[in-house]
Amino acid sequence: MADDLSKTKKAVALRYQEFEPAPKIVAKGEGLIADKIIALASEHNVFVHDSPELVDLLSQIDLDEYIPQTLWLVVAELLIWAKSVDASR
Template sequence: MKEQTPIRKAVALHYDEQKDKAPRVIATGKGHVADNIIKEAKKAGVPIQEDRTLVELMRHLTVDDQIPEALYETVAEIFSFIYKLDESVKNKK
């Protein structure tokens, strides 16, 4: 019996510390929409974190929703990693 490939899902977040209390969803989708979100993020140089569990926890959110407080710590760790990565790249230039 052939295993089915899971449908790809994506959630894109943005955080503006000047106006947002927490990161908010700027795009979400599955299948081809998820592929396009990922493609556009890569094209724009946006770091991508693959985490199926986190995406599942966010699947009920819609565009402009802020992430729930229960996910603050997890998302903060990801954002921290991304900021450090950005700084590392800037310092190498």
């Protein structure tokens, strides 16, 4: 049963706006909620990245909180990469 729980799909949505100090957690959830977050992102052409390790870390942060400085580099690199992918579409 513990294996079933560890395989539950999770999703975290981030928002970054100019002049804010860091990206902010704007949605997070597991199971059906994760499915809905991913579906809504896809419907609105928002980049979805599959990184279970990063999602596990980000899901520990409260809603409407900025990501901690320890995660800035990895999230910044991901946002830069996502922007370049979006620009090439």
